[in-house]
Amino acid sequence: MxxxxxxxxxxxxxxxxxxxxxxxxxxxxxxxxxxxxxxxxxxxxxxxxxxxxxxxxxxxxxxxxxxxxxxxxxxxxQEYRKALGIIEKRHVKRSNIPIIQRELAYVYRELGRSVRKFNNLIT
Incomplete structure (x- = not known):
């Protein structure tokens, strides 16, 4: 193709x-x-x-x-810093979508940022 x-x-x-x-x-x-x-x-x-x-x-x-x-x-x-800007932009537009919340929480955790508001979403 x-x-x-x-x-x-x-x-x-x-x-x-x-x-x-x-x-x-x-x-x-x-x-x-x-x-x-x-x-x-x-x-x-x-x-x-x-x-x-x-x-x-x-x-x-x-x-x-x-x-x-x-x-x-x-x-x-594991290019979390590059991913962060994209996932945060997606979260602003669609904050109610669970997969976006999970991706953001995961990236935050990998970068050592607070994920308290996402704790119920991290598996």
């Missing part, structure tokens, strides 16, 4: 080619790396494109999936 995407990106119309080469292909590589457990590659690829994903289109939910994969890779790679 990635190979056919690369072929398409090289042959596509010039006005969309930059988006394909600079956003869509790195995003695809990041998601493939994530699926294969190559978390450092996933982080490197997704980190580059997250701010630009809107150029590729898709819904907020679809773009959110890329951010979730990036966040998961950061947490699994």
């Amino acid at each position: 990635l190979e056919s995407m690369q072929v398409y990106a090289r042959k596509t119309l010039s006005y969309v080619q930059a988006t394909w080469l600079e956003v869509i292909l790195p995003a695809a590589r990041g998601m493939i790396a994530h699926a294969q457990g190559e978390l450092q590659i996933a982080i490197a690829q997704l980190e580059l494109v997250l701010p630009s994903l809107q150029q590729a289109g898709g819904s907020h939910a679809q773009r959110d999936l890329f951010e979730q994969a990036y966040l998961y890779a950061l947490i699994r790679s």
Whole structure:
């Protein structure tokens, strides 16, 4: 699938080619790396494109999936400081969602921060 995407990106119309080469292909590589457990590659690829994903289109939910994969890779790679900003932003927007509360509590705990308000969520 990635190979056919690369072929398409090289042959596509010039006005969309930059988006394909600079956003869509790195995003695809990041998601493939994530699926294969190559978390450092996933982080490197997704980190580059997250701010630009809107150029590729898709819904907020679809773009959110890329951010979730990036966040998961950061947490699994113990890059808690990078993860903190993302998870705190997600918590501000969706503080009532238990998985976000658990992720925030976990990152806080790993960074040695107080997790008192999240104690009932930590497993």
